[in-house]
Amino acid sequence: MGLTALGGCNKNKQPTASKPGKYSSTTGIEYNTEKGMAVANFKKIPEGPGLVFIEGGRTVLGSQEEDVTMSHDNIERTVTIASFYMDEAEVANIHWLEYLHFIRTDSAEEFYKSALPDTTVWARDLSFNDPYVTYYLRYPGFRYFPVVGVSWLQADDYCTWRTAKVNEKLAGDGGETKSGGLGGLFKKKNKASAEGAEGTTGTAGALADGKGGASIEKGNTLPNYRLPTEAEWEYAAQALVGTQETGNENQEEKRIYPWDGNSTRNAYGKKQGQFLANFKRGRGDYAGIAGSLNDGAMITEYIYSYPPNDYGLYNMAGNVNEWVQDVYRPLSFQDVEDLNPFRRNGVADPADKYDKKGYQSLIDDHVRVYKGGSWRDVAYWLSPGTRRFMAEDSSTATIGFRCAMINAGSNK
Numbered sequence: 450m451g452l453t454a455l456g457g458c459n460k461n462k463q464p465t466a467s468k469p470g471k472y473s474s475t476t477g478i479e480y481n482t483e484k485g486m487a488v489a490n491f492k493k494i495p496e497g498p499g500l501v502f503i504e505g506g507r508t509v510l511g512s513q514e515e516d517v518t519m520s521h522d523n524i525e526r527t528v529t530i531a532s533f534y535m536d537e538a539e540v541a542n543i544h545w546l547e548y549l550h551f552i553r554t555d556s557a558e559e560f561y562k563s564a565l566p567d568t569t570v571w572a573r574d575l576s577f578n579d580p581y582v583t584y585y586l587r588y589p590g591f592r593y594f595p596v597v598g599v600s601w602l603q604a605d606d607y608c609t610w611r612t613a614k615v616n617e618k619l620a621g622d623g624g625e626t627k628s629g630g631l632g633g634l635f636k637k638k639n640k641a642s643a644e645g646a647e648g649t650t651g652t653a654g655a656l657a658d659g660k661g662g663a664s665i666e667k668g669n670t671l672p673n674y675r676l677p678t679e680a681e682w683e684y685a686a687q688a689l690v691g692t693q694e695t696g697n698e699n700q701e702e703k704r705i706y707p708w709d710g711n712s713t714r715n716a717y718g719k720k721q722g723q724f725l726a727n728f729k730r731g732r733g734d735y736a737g738i739a740g741s742l743n744d745g746a747m748i749t750e751y752i753y754s755y756p757p758n759d760y761g762l763y764n765m766a767g768n769v770n771e772w773v774q775d776v777y778r779p780l781s782f783q784d785v786e787d788l789n790p791f792r793r794n795g796v797a798d799p800a801d802k803y804d805k806k807g808y809q810s811l812i813d814d815h816v817r818v819y820k821g822g823s824w825r826d827v828a829y830w831l832s833p834g835t836r837r838f839m840a841e842d843s844s845t846a847t848i849g850f851r852c853a854m855i856n857a858g859s860n861k
Contacts, residue, residue: 466858467491489667494857495619497671500534501761503685505861510683510790511782512834513705522779523834528787530684532861535677536851538752538763539595539771540607542586548607551614564606566598570846581748581846594749595769595849601817601841604676604772604850611674611852619671620663668858677853678791679775679818679836686766686821686833691759706831707758707765713828715756725755726767726831727824735824748846749824766831769849770819777816777838815841823847 464470469488472479480488511525545566553561571581585591586598599607663670677685692702692709708725710716715723724744729735737743746754750768757763775781775792784797794814803810816838822830825847829835839848 467493487666489669491668495669495671497534497674497854498615499536499538499852500854501537502856503533503535503681503760504690505530505532505684505856506690508684508687508689508700509703510680510834512832513703514829514832514835517829520779522782523836524782526782526787528680528790530680531789532856532859533677533681534854534856535681535685535760535762536853537757537761539769539849539851540604541593541752542596543592545596545599545607546587548610552610564603566596566603567600567844568598570598570844593752595752595764597749597769597846597849598844599849600844601676601772601839603844607850608674608676608852612671615674616663616670619669672855672857674852674854676772676774676850678789679773679781679820680785680790681853682771682773682820683833685760685762686758688758688760688762688765704833707762707833708756713831726764726822727754728767728822728831729825729827731827746824765821765833767822767826768824769821770823770826770830770837770847771821772848772850773818773820775818776814777812777818777836779812812838817841819848 462470464474469480473486479485507527507529509525509527510523512523549561549564552564566586568582568586571578571585585594586596686707687704688707689700689702689704692704693700705711706713706725713724713726713728715721715725727744727746727750730737730743734743736745736747744750744767746768750764752768753763754768755764758765776794778784778792778798780798781790781792785792800813803812805811805813817840818836818838820833820836822828822832822835830837839845
């Protein structure tokens with residue numbers, strides 16, 4: 450009778466994640482007692498700085514443009530992407546300088562040096578880009594321009610650091626003991642980072658030792674910041690949520706670019722005719738003519754320039770290409786699953802099938818996908834379905850990144 454009475458406390462009121470009730474609905478044992486299990490108060494996941502919510506769903510990924518490169522590496526296919534979070538803008542120079550500021554005091558000198566962007570990516574033998582080599586990263590005028598000269602490995606390490614730092618801040622704001630700093634995270638370069646998504650797993654756990662008060666079970670720690678998967682990135686860039694009519698379960702619209710229409714110019718309102726992205730219009734034309742500049746930028750541009758897409762994301766086409774998590778394979782679209790597709794290292798299509806040693810291929814397990822087009826690319830590469838790859842330890846003046854995060858505790 451005792452158990453029946455206890456179990457009946459939630460009669461006609463089913464427990465939920467935020468209101469689990471005072472007693473277990475299966476044993477009747479009271480929570481948060483000496484003998485019972487600790488069940489923390491929970492309302493929702495804390496908000497991650499810089500992120501916007503991307504509602505997931507069914508979509509058709511793949512190239513919308515004619516395959517002029519004849520690569521046939523992103524054929525259309527229907528997939529479902531779970532909801533997630535993504536940075537509203539590219540990681541900027543000021544954000545990277547903040548990263549360098551903290552790891553200079555928290556980490557080994559070796560790691561600090563490994564985190565420095567390669568500013569020589571601006572240097573060209575037959576072009577006078579010398580001022581950017583010296584000024585682009587550190588001059589205040591470029592603070593909110595996208596960081597470049599950053600490899601995939603460096604970007605992955607940044608995600609690890611950002612996760613730890615944000616969770617440390619959340620623990621402090623909650624009035625609980627901090628996790629003890631970040632010094633232990635980067636005493637040496639994270640060898641696991643080359644494993645893609647696995648490179649940043651466990652970071653939140655490093656802050657959840659049971660002493661600091663932050664833990665997954667309490668719901669007061671953020672999931673890992675990480676690089677988006679290629680499918681997530683492409684889905685977010687499409688932003689087809691803006692074309693969908695309420696109640697219509699059919700996806701009847703597609704987009705060549707992250708905006709409506711088949712042009713790179715704004716078709717509406719007072720800004721009609723203005724370019725919607727920062728890209729190279731044609732041979733030798735990076736910005737237009739004096740007095741009538743087209744995209745207004747000869748190199749990169751302010752990370753909040755140009756209108757955001759329908760998810761509120763800025764510069765998902767142009768400005769800089771962006772690293773994503775996936776290892777590159779030309780036939781990933783055939784191999785990966787249709788729910789949250791992602792290609793990680795060491796799964797199918799082995800690297801030894803590609804003759805890199807014989808100089809017949811550039812593909813191995815250390816080349817990563819980048820997407821989106823840049824200030825130096827023509828309009829073809831602005832389409833979300835296009836894809837290219839580069840070695841994960843390489844960098845250029847045309848590739849940056851933004852972070853993503855799972856939508857924890859949700860089945861949508």
